[in-house]
Amino acid sequence: MAYSDKVEDHFHNPRNVGSLDKNSPDVGTGIVGAPECGDVMRLQLRVRDGVIEEAKFKTFGCGSAIASSSLATEWVKGRTVEEALEIKNTQIVEELSLPPVKIHCSVLAEDAIKAAIKDYQRKQKAAAPQEQTAS
């Protein structure tokens, strides 16, 4: 299958590949998978004062999955957590010109962002139990 230029670019020069300390309280980790093709993706965010200041990913999968997660890390950086939650897979499809058979790759990237933020929020809640019991 022919990939679009943008997919090729992200595939050959992926942005933000790597990992962050998953035990750090300001890091959220999302691990998601596509059971139809067996691809797996890990996306991590470091949040400071509600803003995502760093994002890393590692994806084992096809070029479209790698490009989708690479793009996702670029897009979330500098956004607030709330803004990052608004990223839709359709925007990734559009940006990368993904064909219909590769749409699930973009879904994976959106799910990974949401899973990472959920993990971060769970940690924040767990780290501040006094706020919940104070009132």
Added chain:
Amino acid sequence: MSLMAKPLPSARPQTCPEPSCAAPLELPYLCGTCGELLRPPPGLNHFERFGIAPSMDLDLEALEARYLELSRKLHPDRVLGKSAATQARALALSSALNEAYQTLRDPRRRAEHLLAVHGGKSAEQDRRAPDGLLLEMMERHEEVDAARAAGDGERLAAIEREASAEEDAALDRARSLFADPAFPTPDLLDAVRLELNAANYWNTLQALARGEHG
């Protein structure tokens, strides 16, 4: 209610429509007596294509023998002098038979098809993975990468064997679920889906360890 009294489904012809033949049909798309190729009913599943009951437990040798026999009967060369429509039908039937055979001979794809035949969800519709499996997958994929970077062929082969055993184990659990007397309840269908999702991940890992995926 007597089963005998139940009328046979009328949508599919029971006998060969070729007037000079009119022999009983064993398969809905091929007359075993005169060799006439018929338009298959829509939605024919892969088991029906072979005229066998949907099941995980197939005799693969018998399946192969049947495949070779039917391949000959459907072969486009057999209808070279016939109308373009008949030639096109031979081609379509041959291609569908190939797809049915490739699906049924592979245990994972057979299970996937059997689940679909019973109305179970596809992987796209139910993306769950067993607890902890995705994390384990990330680690195993990283292992494959490290082994490949180090040129460690033995390690890659070992990972492939382990992943193959894990896939077999998931398929065995799916096989037990299919064999449950209560099957197909919604819970059992979902439980099969979860096992097949796991099998898919292990299958992909094997391909990666062999250097095929990507």
